[in-house]
Amino acid sequence: MDILTLTGLIVAFGGIVGGMLIEGGHISSLINGPAFLIVVGGTIGAVLVQTPMVVFKRALARSKWAFLPPTVAMESAIEKIVEWSNIARKEGLLRLEDHIQQEPDPFASKALQLLVDGKEPEEIRHILELDMSIREEDDLQAVGFFEGVGGYAPTIGIIGAVLGLIHVMGNLADPSKLGGGIAAAFVATIYGLLLANVFALPMGNKIKSSIKKQTRLCELIIEGVIAIAHGENPRNIESRLQGFTQK
Known part of the structure; x- marks a missing residue:
C-alpha cells in the first residue's frame, strides 16, 4: 500500500x-445526486469516446498502481545479474538455460533466452529496447485515460452548473428557491474540479511514476545482459549497474 x-x-x-x-x-x-450523475457520467462517457477498448482495460488494470505500486527491486536485480554473469563466466552461457523458466519477470526471462540463444549483443539490445519501449508506450496510453478524466471533468462540471442555473432561471417567480438553487448548481463545478485535481490527475501521475521505475529496471536488465554477452568481469558489471540505483 x-x-x-x-x-x-x-x-x-x-x-x-x-x-x-x-x-x-x-x-x-x-x-447533490443529479450534479454527481452529470459530472461523473458525462466525464466517463467523454473519455470512453476517445479511448480504445484495449487502452480502457489497461487503464483499469493499472489504476491499482496508485495504491499498490509494483515492486521494483533494483538491488535484487543487480544481484541476480551478477549471479548470471558468474555462471556464464565459469560454466558457459548454456548453463543459464536452467534459470529461464525459474525467472518470474517475463522481460528478464526473455533477455536470458536471447543470451542463451547466442544472439549478438547489438541484436539483443535492439530486441529488448523495442520490447521495453512498446510496453512503456502501452502503459503511458493507459495513463492518458486519467489525464482525459482530468481534462474533461472541470468542463463537464461547468455544464452541470449551467444546467442548474437554467433550472433556477425557470423559478425566478419564486425568490425563496433562488438561493438554494444557485448553490446546488455550483456543486457540479466543485465535483468536476475535485474529480480532476484531487483524484484523476494525481492518480495518473502516481501511475506514471511506477511506469518510469519499471522502465529503469528494464534498462538495468538490458545493460546487464549486454555486459554478460560481452564477457565482462562480474565485478565491473555490478559496479556499472549500481548507477541505476541512484535516486
Missing part, C-alpha cells in the same frame, strides 16, 4: 471539507 496516496486523499478532502465547515458551511450542501 502506498501510504502517501491514501494520506494525500485524506488530507485533500479533509482540508477542503474542514475549511468549509470552519466557514460555517454544511456537508449536506455538497451532496
